[in-house]
Amino acid sequence: MFDNSQYIEKLRSSGLRPTKQRIKICEVLFDSEKTFHFTINELVKRISKSTNDKISLATVYNTVHAFKNKGYLKEIPINSDQSYFDTNTSHHHHFYDETQKDLIDIDDADVEPVKINTRIPGKKIKSVEVLVKVEDDKS
Amino acid sequence: MFDNSQYIEKLRSSGLRPTKQRIKICEVLFDSEKTFHFTINELVKRISKSTNDKISLATVYNTVHAFKNKGYLKEIPINSDQSYFDTNTSHHHHFYDETQKDLIDIDDADVEPVKINTRIPGKKIKSVEVLVKVEDDKS
DNA sequence: TTCTACATTATAATAGTTCTAAACTATTGA
DNA sequence: TCAATAGTTTAGAACTATTATAATGTAGAA
Ligand SMILES: [Mn+2]
Ligand SMILES: [Mn+2]
Ligand SMILES: [Zn+2]
Ligand SMILES: [Zn+2]
Numbered sequence: 001m002f003d004n005s006q007y008i009e010k011l012r013s014s015g016l017r018p019t020k021q022r023i024k025i026c027e028v029l030f031d032s033e034k035t036f037h038f039t040i041n042e043l044v045k046r047i048s049k050s051t052n053d054k055i056s057l058a059t060v061y062n063t064v065h066a067f068k069n070k071g072y073l074k075e076i077p078i079n080s081d082q083s084y085f086d087t088n089t090s091h092h093h094h095f096y097d098e099t100q101k102d103l104i105d106i107d108d109a110d111v112e113p114v115k116i117n118t119r120i121p122g123k124k125i126k127s128v129e130v131l132v133k134v135e136d137d138k139s
Numbered sequence: 140m141f142d143n144s145q146y147i148e149k150l151r152s153s154g155l156r157p158t159k160q161r162i163k164i165c166e167v168l169f170d171s172e173k174t175f176h177f178t179i180n181e182l183v184k185r186i187s188k189s190t191n192d193k194i195s196l197a198t199v200y201n202t203v204h205a206f207k208n209k210g211y212l213k214e215i216p217i218n219s220d221q222s223y224f225d226t227n228t229s230h231h232h233h234f235y236d237e238t239q240k241d242l243i244d245i246d247d248a249d250v251e252p253v254k255i256n257t258r259i260p261g262k263k264i265k266s267v268e269v270l271v272k273v274e275d276d277k278s
Numbered sequence: 279t280t281c282t283a284c285a286t287t288a289t290a291a292t293a294g295t296t297c298t299a300a301a302c303t304a305t306t307g308a
Numbered sequence: 309t310c311a312a313t314a315g316t317t318t319a320g321a322a323c324t325a326t327t328a329t330a331a332t333g334t335a336g337a338a
Contacts, residue, residue, distance in 0.1 A: 056287045077218040112254035114269055124276035130253055130269050137263035156304055195318045
């Protein structure tokens with residue numbers, strides 16, 4: 001039907017068996033031109049819209065965690081209510097629209113490199129991420 | 140016993156009745172010289188260490204939320220499944236030690252001002268926070 | 279084809295947080 | 309001074325995102 005060989009290869013090369021559930025989730029996550037942010041609940045809705053074969057919630061959780069561990073997804077810390085994930089795994093920062101509860105990418109070129117002039121001895125930096133919270137400008 | 144008048148005044152002036160539970164929580168949160176980060180569970184432990192009168196979990200949640208709304212506490216979004224709060228309400232950034240799951244303040248003077256060269260029309264910036272994730276440097 | 283390690287699934291369990299509604303209390307003002 | 313009242317505390321139930329369980333299914337190897 002569609003060309004899934006790229007996903008089959010991707011899964012296989014990272015040691016994950018290319019099951020039909022994982023391939024479907026790959027399609028939902030990675031077929032579109034644009035990257036996007038999602039919660040597990042939103043992903044479940046996207047999946048059920050794009051297939052008649054139901055994928056269990058446990059599998060969605062399992063797969064998202066597997067993909068995150070393999071570096072195909074990033075988790076974005078926003079609040080502790082629920083996890084937000086990002087199909088954009090390149091280094092970039094975010095706006096969080098508190099009014100509409102919406103995460104928006106900031107192109108890395110639009111942020112001056114963040115200079116941290118202090119270190120913690122014995123620790124190395126894994127990531128530096130900026131979260132810009134915004135709200136409706138009523139004034 | 141101790142001088143709680145500052146907290147009584149603080150609570151009253153913000154429209155919160157100075158109950159003995161709230162005054163005790165103020166003591167636990169604001170008596171120490173240094174600011175600190177905590178989860179609700181850690182706060183509950185600190186409270187029970189410093190008093191014989193039990194404060195119910197619901198009251199701890201209520202009070203932390205009330206203090207957050209009044210601006211006496213900040214909530215820090217960390218990739219975790221529980222909320223982290225901060226008694227340091229001044230503008231500052233954080234290291235998050237993923238090995239020890241520990242939040243550490245970065246003095247604002249140690250971070251060059253973060254320049255975001257893009258805006259979202261109709262939205263105004265509420266906060267700009269940097270999270271630097273670190274881990275043990277084994278090399 | 280057969281075997282087995284890996285994967286999926288329904289469902290139960292867990293855990294942080296919020297809700298409920300009854301009991302309690304700080305504050306007001308007669 | 310002391311009821312009236314609006315705000316607060318509380319135990320426990322409810323809620324919800326996530327993880328664990330364990331039985332069933334399947335991909336890939338031999
Ligand atoms: Mn998380
Ligand atoms: Mn939770
Ligand atoms: Zn993003
Ligand atoms: Zn802090």
